[in-house]
Amino acid sequence: MLTGFIALYIFMLAAFTGYEIIGRVPSILHTPLMSGSNFVHGIVVVGALFTLLNATSITEQVIGFFGVLLGAGNAAGGYVVTERMLQMFKSSDKKKA
Amino acid sequence: MSTPQLASLIIDAAFLAAAFLFIYGLKRMSSPVTAASGIRVAGLGMLVAVLASFLYVFSVSEAALPHRMVNVILAAVALILGLSWAWISGKRVEMTAMPQMVALYNGMGGGAAAAIGAVELFRAGEDLALIPLVVTIIGSLIGAISLSGSLIAWAKLDGRINGTWRIKGQQALNGTVFVATLALGLYIALGTHGHAPVALTALFFVGALIFGVLMTMPIGGADMPVVISLFNAFTGLAVGFEGFVLQNPALMIAGMVVGSAGTLLTLLMAKAMNRSVANVIFSNFGATGDEQQGEIKGSMKPVDAGDAGINMRYASKVIIAPGYGLAVAQAQHKLYEFVKLLQDAGVEVKFAIHPVAGRMPGHMNVLLAEAGVPYDIIYDMEDINGEFKEADVAIVIGANDTVNPAARTNKSSPIYGMPILNVDQAKQVYVVKRGQGKGYSGVENELFFADNTNMVYGDAQKVMVSMIQAVKSLDGGH
Numbered sequence: 001m002l003t004g005f006i007a008l009y010i011f012m013l014a015a016f017t018g019y020e021i022i023g024r025v026p027s028i029l030h031t032p033l034m035s036g037s038n039f040v041h042g043i044v045v046v047g048a049l050f051t052l053l054n055a056t057s058i059t060e061q062v063i064g065f066f067g068v069l070l071g072a073g074n075a076a077g078g079y080v081v082t083e084r085m086l087q088m089f090k091s092s093d094k095k096k097a
Numbered sequence: 098m099s100t101p102q103l104a105s106l107i108i109d110a111a112f113l114a115a116a117f118l119f120i121y122g123l124k125r126m127s128s129p130v131t132a133a134s135g136i137r138v139a140g141l142g143m144l145v146a147v148l149a150s151f152l153y154v155f156s157v158s159e160a161a162l163p164h165r166m167v168n169v170i171l172a173a174v175a176l177i178l179g180l181s182w183a184w185i186s187g188k189r190v191e192m193t194a195m196p197q198m199v200a201l202y203n204g205m206g207g208g209a210a211a212a213i214g215a216v217e218l219f220r221a222g223e224d225l226a227l228i229p230l231v232v233t234i235i236g237s238l239i240g241a242i243s244l245s246g247s248l249i250a251w252a253k254l255d256g257r258i259n260g261t262w263r264i265k266g267q268q269a270l271n272g273t274v275f276v277a278t279l280a281l282g283l284y285i286a287l288g289t290h291g292h293a294p295v296a297l298t299a300l301f302f303v304g305a306l307i308f309g310v311l312m313t314m315p316i317g318g319a320d321m322p323v324v325i326s327l328f329n330a331f332t333g334l335a336v337g338f339e340g341f342v343l344q345n346p347a348l349m350i351a352g353m354v355v356g357s358a359g360t361l362l363t364l365l366m367a368k369a370m371n372r373s374v375a376n377v378i379f380s381n382f383g384a385t386g387d388e389q390q391g392e393i394k395g396s397m398k399p400v401d402a403g404d405a406g407i408n409m410r411y412a413s414k415v416i417i418a419p420g421y422g423l424a425v426a427q428a429q430h431k432l433y434e435f436v437k438l439l440q441d442a443g444v445e446v447k448f449a450i451h452p453v454a455g456r457m458p459g460h461m462n463v464l465l466a467e468a469g470v471p472y473d474i475i476y477d478m479e480d481i482n483g484e485f486k487e488a489d490v491a492i493v494i495g496a497n498d499t500v501n502p503a504a505r506t507n508k509s510s511p512i513y514g515m516p517i518l519n520v521d522q523a524k525q526v527y528v529v530k531r532g533q534g535k536g537y538s539g540v541e542n543e544l545f546f547a548d549n550t551n552m553v554y555g556d557a558q559k560v561m562v563s564m565i566q567a568v569k570s571l572d573g574g575h
Binding site: 004014027029032038039045048051053054063066070071072087 | 124158164175178181196206215220352356359457
């Protein structure tokens with residue numbers, strides 16, 4: 001079980017990781033990176049799937065259905081726009097090659 | 098090993114792989130050279146996690162067993178619907194509309210986190226201890242605020258809601274709604290131990306959604322990027338908290354990484370605008386941008402686009418300061434065509450990007466990249482500001498507040514203290530502008546009246562075409 005302090009350790013280390021990754025990013029990449037991190041929290045769809053698969057009533061099924069729908073939209077949309085943006089970044093050297 | 102045990106082992110391994118791929122992918126996204134592969138790495142992580150989570154069917158709770166088939170079908174349908182809608186909309190969206198699209202997808206994530214929390218709460222907290230219950234409440238609150246707030250941000254940037262909505266005592270109202278909602282949430286957790294009536298729980302979610310709307314409505318368009326980034330961090334936190342409730346380490350790690358990264362990004366953006374995040378949210382500064390018309394017109398000196406183009410052809414160093422107006426006029430491609438002409442003629446050309454050029458930090462880089470401009474001639478403000486002194490020509494296209502010298506000199510100006518591009522230090526400044534209006538901040542721009550500044554009036558795309566033609570006709574048929 002990920003209770004108490006173990007959960008806090010995970011949260012703390014993950015928070016430092018996020019801080020370190022973004023801290024060194026050149027500002028030219030801020031928009032794709034915001035979009036990329038937006039994609040990463042699309043992982044919420046996995047939690048929504050768990051909730052929906054364990055639903056026991058109509059109410060839970062309806063809410064769970066919307067949870068999965070929204071989560072899938074977050075993940076897929078975040079991926080597509082980030083990939084489109086990042087594909088456009090090219091250096092002069094590459095173009096000449 | 099029994100099937101449920103094997104399934105749960107595979108799920109755990111898949112989540113571990115996903116957490117690794119997310120962090121490694123984000124790391125690769127932090128450099129332009131490796132960025133495109135970074136998102137694919139992270140995408141692979143998502144794919145692995147989502148596919149593995151269908152194995153949850155082998156370990157559903159006793160109570161859910163009779164509903165298993167229905168639930169699996171519902172899950173597949175919801176997944177396919179959400180995925181295909183987002184995939185198509187994401188492929189179609191214009192690069193200029195990217196900020197509102199990110200806001201929309203982000204709101205959906207917040208909604209999903211709130212939905213997970215809602216199911217836990219409507220289940221009447223049957224097996225939740227106090228701490229997970231409180232975490233559920235907080236995660237739901239943040240997720241729901243992010244959902245409704247992001248939707249308002251999307252609608253505003255997309256031009257579906259115009260202007261700002263403000264009433265007297267707004268902040269008192271917002272504060273009351275927030276405190277009441279939080280108090281209700283804590284009552285559900287501490288007072289009823291999660292066994293609150295359904296209506297009370299529903300009221301809690303409605304309160305959170307209303308607060309998200311109230312919080313975002315008074316914020317003006319210019320400040321929206323900071324708000325979107327803030328909601329991005331909110332959603333990350335909400336996902337991390339709900340991950341704790343579901344005992345899912347992948348959600349906890351991914352959510353918290355985004356929560357902290359998003360918070361840092363929000364602070365960086367606010368800093369680039371010389372504002373604090375609190376100032377953005379409470380001061381309503383960004384809203385004054387609707388004002389039009391400059392009163393002093395006398396000393397603005399217009400110049401013909403062709404003449405300006407030819408002058409740049411004979412310069413040795415030209416620095417371009419683009420703003421969002423460039424993208425609105427869809428002039429990036431023509432601009433780059435012009436830049437290539439100058440480069441062929443031996444002119445050194447550089448792009449200078451203000452941190453808040455465009456609608457989000459880095460947005461202008463995306464728009465220029467779309468036009469094919471290589472990123473190694475694009476420079477950040479701090480790297481290029483010292484070079485304007487040596488530039489023969491600085492050309493400002495569709496930018497205004499980010500080049501206003503009043504930010505350096507005029508203490509009474511609302512933008513005083515904001516770092517700006519030092520275009521006024523170039524020997525000659527051209528400003529390409531549709532009319533004589535002010536920038537987003539509603540401040541008159543002294544640069545336009547300076548002795549070394551000439552105004553090139555007109556639609557940016559048409560201006561670029563005139564410049565290209567002038568230079569081409571000059572160089573004859575080669």
